[in-house]
Amino acid sequence: xxxxxxxxxxxxxxxxxxxxxxxxxxxxxxxxxxxxxxxxxxxxxxxxxxxxxxxxxxxxxxxxxxxxxxxxxxxxxxxxxxxxxxxxxxxxxxxxxxxxxxxxxxxxxxxxxxxxxxxxxxxxxxxxxxxxxxxxxxxxxxxxxxxxxxxxxxxxxxxxxxxxxxxxxxxxxxxxxxxxxxxxxxxxxxxx
Numbered sequence: 001x002x003x004x005x006x007x008x009x010x011x012x013x014x015x016x017x018x019x020x021x022x023x024x025x026x027x028x029x030x031x032x033x034x035x036x037x038x039x040x041x042x043x044x045x046x047x048x049x050x051x052x053x054x055x056x057x058x059x060x061x062x063x064x065x066x067x068x069x070x071x072x073x074x075x076x077x078x079x080x081x082x083x084x085x086x087x088x089x090x091x092x093x094x095x096x097x098x099x100x101x102x103x104x105x106x107x108x109x110x111x112x113x114x115x116x117x118x119x120x121x122x123x124x125x126x127x128x129x130x131x132x133x134x135x136x137x138x139x140x141x142x143x144x145x146x147x148x149x150x151x152x153x154x155x156x157x158x159x160x161x162x163x164x165x166x167x168x169x170x171x172x173x174x175x176x177x178x179x180x181x182x183x184x185x186x187x188x189x190x191x192x
Contacts, residue, residue: 109156121145
């Protein structure tokens with residue numbers, strides 16, 4: 001029963017991911033920034049992968065093992081929160097000193113990432129110690145929220161880096177360039 005519920009959770013999370021991505025204006029931004037396709041596509045791939053794994057491995061563990069697995073998710077979430085917070089602080093300082101405007105798209109993605117990780121995944125739900133099935137479902141619910149938060153964070157970082165490259169003084173392009181052309185452009189010479 002719990003495996004079926006967890007599978008339904010992953011499958012229902014896929015259209016929810018589309019709605020969240022739309023709400024974060026990800027679809028509109030992908031038109032101008034094709035790198036956003038990476039986090040957009042990887043999130044449902046991982047959701048589908050987890051759903052497939054549930055179909056292959058059809059047993060749940062005892063309650064203590066399920067509770068220990070939740071700690072792994074919490075550790076990953078903590079790393080994500082720390083990294084996201086660091087990036088947010090550095091981005092604010094860099095923008096404030098160099099570009100002097102707010103990175104709106106980056107902040108929007110980070111807000112959604114924080115909601116997924118801190119607002120959905122991190123709250124404590126007290127489960128009786130003998131209820132392995134509830135620990136199992138909680139772990140998969142938290143996995144969906146962490147997945148969303150991670151890929152929204154990646155989308156935000158992509159937006160931040162592209163925005164910095166576009167408005168900063170850097171001469172870096174994310175589009176492929178012929179290495180011979182770059183050498184000539186940098187040296188100011190041409191082969192005639």
